[in-house]
Amino acid sequence: MEGHTSKLTRAPSSLLRSPTLRSSVHSLAALDSAGSDPEEIKPHSPPPSASVAAVSRGGNSGHRLAFFSFLLTIFLITISFFYLRDQSPSLWNLSLASAAVAAASLILKRTRFSLSRRRRSRSDSVRWFIGDDEGDVENPRPKIGEKTVREGVEFYSNGDFYEGEFHKGKCSGSGVYNFFGQGRYEGDWVDGKYDGYGIERWARGSRYRGQYHHGLRHGFGVYRFYNGDSFAGEWVGGQSHGRGVQSCSDGSCYVGEFKFGVKHGLGFYHFRNGDKYAGEYFGDKIHGFGLYHFANGHCYEGSWHEGRRQGFGSYTFRRGEAKSGEWDCGTLKNPLPLGDPNVQRAMQSARKASEKSILLPRVEEQVNKAVNAANKAATTARVAAIKAVENRMNGKFCNTEV
Secondary structure (H helix, E strand, O other): OOOOOOOOOOOOOOOOOOOOOHHHHOOOHHHHHHHOOHHHOOOOOOOOOOOOOOOOOHHHHHHHHHHHHHHHHHHHHHHHHHHHHHOOOOHHHHHHHHHHHHHHHHHHHHHHHHHHHHHHHHHHHHOOOOOOOOOOOOOOOOOOOOOOOOEEEEEOOOOOEEEEEEEOOEEEEEEEEEEOOOEEEEEEEEOOEEEEEEEEEEOOOOEEEEEEEOOEEEEEEEEEOOOOOEEEEEEEOOEEEEEEEEEOOOOOEEEEEEEOOEEEEEEEEEOOOOOEEEEEEEOOEEEEEEEEEOOOOOEEEEEEEOOEEEEEEEEEOOOOOEEEEEEEOOEEEEEOOOOOHHHHHHHHHHHHHHHHHHOOOOOHHHHHHHHHHHHHHHHHHHHHHHHHHHHHHHOOOOOOOO
16 A cells, blocks of 8 residues: 555635734734644645665575585485495384484574565565455455455554555545544545545644545634634535635634635624624735724724725714714724715725625525535544554455555
């Protein structure tokens, strides 16, 4: 089961950084640090198979056998000469003949045993197979009428090991991959990579359940970090991409659109201090038009630039007073009446963006279906792993040709 020449590269999960607003900076700091967790830097396909170079000693054993055969021949000729010269068998001659035959048998048996041991050790050190070394080790084929064995066990030099189904020498079908001291993956495989549905579990407690494609998270799924943060939604190429829900253990939550691992598009954010924002995001920051409700009752509706009030908009205090006009870096630069056309257009755009972000279609149903499918795939993978271990214990070969 060699032939894996490419090492798995696992892209770290980039779950978004917090907005630039001060009230939200701490809310997602843990989530961002979790994205660079060492657990995330793991492969999505097996490393090259572990192989140890075998030292061939078959030639030395052959020379030794020839040497012993030569000595035995000389010994037998000598005994025959003395036996024939006496013309009559004696007890002494018969004893010598019996001793010669016994010595010859012992030498042949020991030589054959030595050759067999070296042949076995040489084959086992090159490849890992299920069962013993009987039959054709390099290309084990099932006997006529015998059921094909697809499940096997493969070990790797870094301590990892795989238990499950194989196809053409690669992990394919259902199986369990154990990362040495780090975690495990249970689920579907295609051509040596995660593909289909599965579950990743890591030693510190992080877990992903959902879809994969070509070794990366792709489709719908849920990732829960060991610190309680999570993302549930769409994934593309190992990153959150599309619609989803990002939740933090401190109570903050974002529901909306993502692009290449960051908040981008329309979204609704509930901050840990009680503030709420609904509107547009760009590159993980509040950017465009949106409506921001502060926990103290104040409200701003208008234009934003990289997390700050920028452009035209109106700020309303909880008692009803308002100040409007043109803003720059969060400060009112050019006061204008509330009825100014530019201010009104900015407020209308902010309200529309807010409504759209709140009415975004949810993906809970698709995520739940993906999680259920991942649970089933993980169960099937565990069954395949059990069969693989049983095959190994029973000395059955995993046919890598099928």
